Amino acid sequence: MSRKIRILAAVAAVATLALASACSSTRSSSGNDDDQGPALVGIAMPTRSLERWNNDGAHLEGLLKKAGYETTLQFADNKVDQQITQLQNMINQKAKVLVVASIDGTALGPVLKTAGEQKIKVIAYDRLINSTPNVDYYATFDNYKVGQLQGQFIVDQLGLAQGKGPFNLEPFAGSSDDNNAKFFFSGAWDVLKPYVTSGKLVIPSGKRLESNDDWTTISIEQWSSQKAQSEMDNRLNSFYSGDKKVDVILSPNDSLALGIEQSLDSRGYQVGKDWPLVTGQDADQANTKNMLAGKQAMTVWKDTRTLGDQVAKMVEAIIEGQTVETNDTKTYDNGVKIVPSYLLPPVVVTKDTVKEKLVDSGFFKAEDLGL
Ligand code: BGC
Numbered sequence: 231m232s233r234k235i236r237i238l239a240a241v242a243a244v245a246t247l248a249l250a251s252a253c254s255s256t257r258s259s260s261g262n263d264d265d266q267g268p269a270l271v272g273i274a275m276p277t278r279s280l281e282r283w284n285n286d287g288a289h290l291e292g293l294l295k296k297a298g299y300e301t302t303l304q305f306a307d308n309k310v311d312q313q314i315t316q317l318q319n320m321i322n323q324k325a326k327v328l329v330v331a332s333i334d335g336t337a338l339g340p341v342l343k344t345a346g347e348q349k350i351k352v353i354a355y356d357r358l359i360n361s362t363p364n365v366d367y368y369a370t371f372d373n374y375k376v377g378q379l380q381g382q383f384i385v386d387q388l389g390l391a392q393g394k395g396p397f398n399l400e401p402f403a404g405s406s407d408d409n410n411a412k413f414f415f416s417g418a419w420d421v422l423k424p425y426v427t428s429g430k431l432v433i434p435s436g437k438r439l440e441s442n443d444d445w446t447t448i449s450i451e452q453w454s455s456q457k458a459q460s461e462m463d464n465r466l467n468s469f470y471s472g473d474k475k476v477d478v479i480l481s482p483n484d485s486l487a488l489g490i491e492q493s494l495d496s497r498g499y500q501v502g503k504d505w506p507l508v509t510g511q512d513a514d515q516a517n518t519k520n521m522l523a524g525k526q527a528m529t530v531w532k533d534t535r536t537l538g539d540q541v542a543k544m545v546e547a548i549i550e551g552q553t554v555e556t557n558d559t560k561t562y563d564n565g566v567k568i569v570p571s572y573l574l575p576p577v578v579v580t581k582d583t584v585k586e587k588l589v590d591s592g593f594f595k596a597e598d599l600g601l
Contacts, residue, residue, distance in 0.1 A: 268300045269549050272320030272328045273355075277308040280453070280485055281514045283331065286356070286534045290329065293542040299549070308452050310334045317341045321350060327545050331355040334407040338362065351548045353541060358409040360564045367554055368562050368571040369541045371532040373410045376576045377417020377482070380509040383528050383578060384478055385421060387507055395430030397477040400465055401437055402458060402490070404482045406449040414482040414511070415445040422480065431478075434469040450486050458489030466497050475499075476506050484510040484517035484529055491525045501525060513579055513588055518599055521581045531579045531587060540572050 271294050275287040283305065291303045302320060306313035310333050320328055321344055328345055330352060332338055339362040342352055346364035354368040384390070388397055399422070404411030419442050425431040426438060437448050450458045458481070470476060476494075481487040487510035499505050501524035510517050510529040520526040540555075547554045556570040563569075579587045588594050589601065 268298055269326040270300045270302065270320075270323055271545055272317070272323070272325040273301060273303045274313055274316055274320070274328065274330045274332075275303065275305045275355075276313070276331050276333045278305045279308065280512075282512050282534055286331065286538060289535055289538040290355075290541055293538055294545060297542065297546060299545070306333060308333055310337045314338065314341050318344070321345050321348060324348075325350055327351045327353065327548050329353045329355050329541055329545065330359060332357050332359050335360045335409040336407070339364075353544055353548075354569065355541060356410070356537065358562050358564055358569065360409060361566060362564065363566045365564060365569055366548075367544055367556065368569040369537060369544060370410070370571065370573060371537065371576045372573045373413035374417040374561075376511055376530045376532070377414040377419070378421055379417075379530050379576060379578050380414075380480060380482070380511070380528070381418035381421030383509060384418075384480065384507065385425070387527065388478065390425050390430055393430075395425070396432045397430065398470075398475065399426070399431045399433050399478045399480065400435055400462070400476055401433065401439070401448060401480040402450060402461070402482060402486050403445045403448045404486070405451050405453050406446040407451075408453070411449065411482060412442075412445055416442040418480055418482070418509075419445075434474065434476075435465040436469075437465075453483060453485045455485045455489035455492075458486040459493045460489075462490045462493035463496070466493065475504050478507040479509070481509050482511060484512040484514040484526075486510075487517055487526055487529075488514070488520070491520055494525075511576075513593065515594065515598060518579075518584060518588060518594065521579070522584060522599060522601075524581070528578055528580050530576045531593075532574070532576050533591070533593060535593070536574055540574065544572070 273287055273290055275283045278284055287303050291301045294301050304316040306316055313333050318341055335357055338359050342362050342364035345352055351366045352364055354365050356370050358368055359365045388394055403415045479490055481490055487508050507527045510526050513529045513531040517526050517529055544554050556572050558571040558573050562571045589596050
């Protein structure tokens with residue numbers, strides 16, 4: 231069986247497998263087509279602390295192993311130095327391709343220069359790697375669109391286009407070292423800002439950003455739930471006294487939303503009474519349960535299995551010397567070059583569509599969600 235057919239078969243087979251946690255190097259039993267042993271592919275993920283990266287890593291590794299490649303999958307505990315050491319080790323082990331979900335999008339230049347000198351190809355996974363010529367491809371979801379979907383959801387749910395309001399809004403943004411966070415914020419703010427300007431969205435905390443470029447002033451570093459919770463606690467304690475209530479929170483992802491929802495809980499907000507509209511992204515299990523419980527209005531679901539499928543195809547094309555499929559050659563300028571990208575579509579999920587989108591697709595089992 232050719233590798234091409236194997237990778238397609240692997241995409242189908244792995245989709246049905248339970249995700250196993252794996253971090254070791256394994257030689258595929260399905261053999262290889264050349265005399266030098268299977269090509270090694272290094273997979274560098276940022277952290278095990280977020281559900282999605284565990285799923286991303288396990289899925290991609292499963293696909294590549296089934297396709298006959300050797301893999302090393304590493305998680306870096308959100309520590310940049312640790313990720314750099316892991317990449318250096320992969321280079322020393324003569325990996326053919328590095329797939330990197332970076333922690334700090336600007337910190338990998340020197341180590342990737344070494345990779346480039348050894349003709350190792352680099353795929354930026356989900357997050358763009360900036361300020362280096364040594365990134366060959368980028369595969370992600372349409373990050374600007376993620377923010378647009380969150381912003382538009384708020385507009386539609388509150389009836390802003392129909393003139394309803396004013397509503398109290400609190401905006402949050404993601405980690406300032408993550409290139410994606412800027413796109414998420416811009417997508418949302420381009421939709422929401424006209425209503426802030428017209429006074430239909432009021433921001434009691436004063437986090438009323440005049441320009442999208444100011445997004446780092448409301449960043450939550452490392453996408454930390456705890457930090458988001460303390461920030462929400464501070465805003466509620468300082469700016470919401472008496473009967474004043476927050477109506478809507480723009481949260482860029484689920485880890486922030488979780489902390490924000492805990493803060494709302496501790497301040498006595500109640501579902502069905504005064505619980506505000508909270509946005510999110512990723513369809514993490516805890517947040518999906520919170521959606522079912524009415525604590526989170528939506529999440530932007532990025533089926534990370536499809537990202538893994540696309541990246542596995544990219545890896546195969548690189549190793550086999552074939553053309554790598556991309557669908558965007560304009561958007562992702564890393565400061566040195568425009569990185570050819572493959573963008574996948576994100577999807578809005580609400581309480582009403584959890585079953586159809588997340589369970590029927592096999593992303594969750596019904597029992598994972600208590601359904
Ligand atoms: C990803 C999000 C994720 C966030 C925190 C971003 O780069 O695109 O899906 O929620 O990192 O890990």
